[in-house]
Amino acid sequence: MPAFVRRSIVAACGLLIALSTFAAPATPVAPAASTAGNVVVVLNSRDATITLLDQSTYKEINTFPVGKEPHHLMPTPDNKSLIVAAATGNSLLFLDPTNGQIQSQVKDIVDPYQIGFSPNQKWFIANGLRLDRIDIYGYDGKNLKLAKRLPLPSMPSHMAFTADSSLAFISLQGSDELAAVDLATQKVKWTMPIGKQPAGVYMTPDNKYLLVGVMGSDYVAVVDWRTQKIVKKIKTGDGAHNFRPQGDNRHIFVSNRVSGTINVLDLNTLESVGSIAVPGGPDCMEITADGKTMWVTQRWVKKVSVVDLETRKVIKSIPVGRSPHGIYFSNRAPEL
Known part of the structure; x- marks a missing residue:
């Protein structure tokens, strides 16, 4: 499965949008960054700003304003x-x-929260967390066309897809459920109870199980999506939230916002094989291409921490804006 399948892409709410024809904005304007290819992008959701950090020196390059509540980010497939x-x-x-x-910059996009791109690149989904709906778009390689605006139970949050792009799975934070959406018909195929406040959703590389972070508890639910059953609960810390594969096709990290820890899960055994202390509400994670360090946003303490993955210790904490959420840099490990 291509790496970009496990990421998200945002779709605008117009009927037809050409990705290559966005006009350059008058504002905001970000000054030039110091080191191309070595820049860390951090979204400060409460401040409505982006902070750019230098990956080598850990120093701030710039902070500039964006729209309110920037939560998620992703590279385009190219x-x-x-x-x-x-x-x-x-x-x-x-x-x-x-x-x-x-x-x-594109304005007048309604509630672009979490978003997903199907493996076959035919569909985009935009989850409207505050609007209790998802917007499904068709994609022809250049344009996005709205196919269906589908109401869902409370607070659709994160998502994952089957390898054949037939189903999209949506976590529903408000109703404590997991929903499966048939992309061919744009209808809800089923919903199932999953646990209190489900958040991150990840399809295992063998397409066999879904992993769901149960944020209102202390475990990751392992779901056999074909039978709609929870087959295992992997104990983590309180507030199991988001996932980031290590890039070795074997291990995946899950952040636990309440306990201030990150668990290392073995995808072969579906067991926790370690834990990393990252206090202050760890959320989104990014890993350097060499696999040596992980950068983590800390929602409650206005910081980003850098973790040495060999020692599993925080080696640097960097001040950023309020409620930092998404994080990205281009020299990153694959998402498998």
Whole structure:
């Protein structure tokens, strides 16, 4: 499965959108970054800003304003742009992924929270967390066309797809459920109880199980999506939230926002094989291409921590804005 399948992409709410024709904005404007390809992009959701950090020196390059509540970000499949979604700002910002420079801005996008691109690149889904709906778009390789606006139970959050792109799975934080959406018919195929406040969803590389972070508890639910049954609960820390594969096709990290820890899960045994202390509400994670360090946003303490993955210790904490959420850099490990 291509790496970009496990990431997200944002779709605008117009009926037809050409990805290559966004006009450059007058504002905001970000000054030039110091080191191309070595820039860390951090979304400060409460401040409605982006902070750029130098990956080598750990120093701030710049902080500049964006739309309200920027939560998630992703590179486009061609890696030529980095999309930042401002949920309550109803806008998208396109950055150069190597240096953080603004390329373009699109306004009047309704609630772009978490978003997903199907493995066959035929579908985009935008989860409207505050609107209790998902928007399904068709994609022809260039344009996005709205196919269906589908109401769902409370607070659709994260998502994953089957390898054949037939189903999308959506965690529903408000109703404590997991939903399966048939992409051919754009209808809900089933819902199942999953646990209190489910968040991150990840399909195992063998397409056999879904992993769901149960944020209102202390475990990751292992779901046989074909039978709609929870077959195992992997104990983690309180507030199991988000996932980031290590890039070795074997291990995946899960952040535990309440306990201030990150668990290392073995995808072959579906067991926790270690834990890393990262206090302050660890959330999104990014891993350097050499696999040596992981960068983690800490939602409650206005910091980003850098973890040495060999020693599993925090080696640096860097101040950023309020409630830092998404994080990205271009020299990153694969998402498998």
